[in-house]
Amino acid sequence: METFNAAPLRIGQFSDTFLPIVDGVGRVVHAYAIELSRLGHQVSVVAAMDNTGHRGNYPFELIDYISYRVPTSPQYRTGTPVNDVHYRKRVAMVPLDIVHAHAPFGAGREALRLANRRNIPLIGSFHSKYYDDFYKATKSEALARLVVANIVAFYEKCDDVWAVSEATAQVLRDYGYTGTLHVMPNGVSLRQPNPAAIKKLEEDYRLGDLPLLLFAGQINWKKNLLRVLEAAALLNRQGQAFRLMLAGMGPDMDEVQQKIRAFGLESCAIITGHIADAVVLDALYARACLFVFPSLYDNAPMVVREAAVLGTPSVLVAGSDAAEIIQDKQNGFLCRDSAEDLCKVLKGALDDPEGTRRIGLAAQASIPIPWSQIMTQVVDGYGRNLQNFSGRKPSRRMAEDSNE
Secondary structure, three states: OOOOOOOOOEEEEEOOOOOOOOOHHHHHHHHHHHHHHHOOOEEEEEEEOOOOOOHHHOOOEEEEEOOEEEOOEEEEEEOOHHHOHHHHHHHHOOOOOEEEEOOOOHHHHHHHHHHHHHOOOEEEEEOOOHHHHHHHHHOOHHHHHHHHHHHHHHHHOOOEEEEOOHHHHHHHHHHOOOOOOEEOOOOEOOOOOOHHHHHHHHHHOOOOOOOEEEEEOOOOHHHOHHHHHHHHHHHHHOOOOOEEEEEEOOOOHHHHHHHHHHOOOOOOEEEEEOOOOHHHHHHHHHHOOEEEOOOOOOOOOHHHHHHHHOOOOEEEEOOOHHHHHOOEOOOEEEEOOOHHHHHHHHHHHHHOHHHHHHHHHHHHHHOOOEHHHHHHHHHHHHHHHHHHOOOOOOOHHHHHOOOO
């Protein structure tokens, strides 16, 4: 592909999650904003309002809108940008050449509105298996299918659609999307752990020399957490010494805690809650000997890449979308979707710490792709869309909307 060379672009990044939430999509958007700004582009992030800290530290503009907590996931916030008068006035003053939506909901719809209003290209990134989320929330196949149909309709209005992996692209195809689709993988920020943070972590959680098994993500049964707890219970019965840490929060925290007690894991398993400090999260990755992530839901999980950056190998289910980048016993571990097999894999890795460390180093060498390398592809993609853009056809509602 020909590299796009032109004047700095004015780019809008639109996301329903952002700092201080450190979920996959929020971290991707933050990385896009940081890396594109470093390349000299003018970046504006549009997201739901939250406590993001001192904004003077950001090399990009953050334009947020009034938000409220999502009842089923209290760590997340949502809102309706078009109903926030102050936001509308702020965004009206920001020039944009291209807009990039990282989700098809509130922020994504705002990206679509601005693309129509300003007659500029809209890129849509597809990250997640939304059907699973809405089916769990509604317990209705009909409602979940209706939501998916609306999601497909959103992506059909984009000028270009990017999926974060081949497996993710296939999910969108399975939903019924038939338009243009490119794979734009996620990168990672290469970094070293903070030894002082690791030491404090060990002191705070009284880890001592215990091997640490780590899960990071939503505390949600859809992540196959029951399998993690079942395998941990089997390990515990076998007399294996270890500590299991579940880093995150989510709608099933109470039930997961109850299951920890039911399995007799109170002395070796803990839910940390949401960790907003990336230094602490990196310390967890670095201190862990294994990152346990048997999710059948996730497509291209950032957490597996983040663990690999810190030299920690992951355990995933063979054949799952999440395991697309793992070669068994080379740069990670694969198991069947059963507690017995997951326990067997964990036990084997714990019994061979030197071999596990070597596999972690192989993961570190083979899995992470620096964001700087990904951004070359991203900027080329933006340039291609700008060069090929022939104008949008806004709906009557959009055309009649004279106020940004």
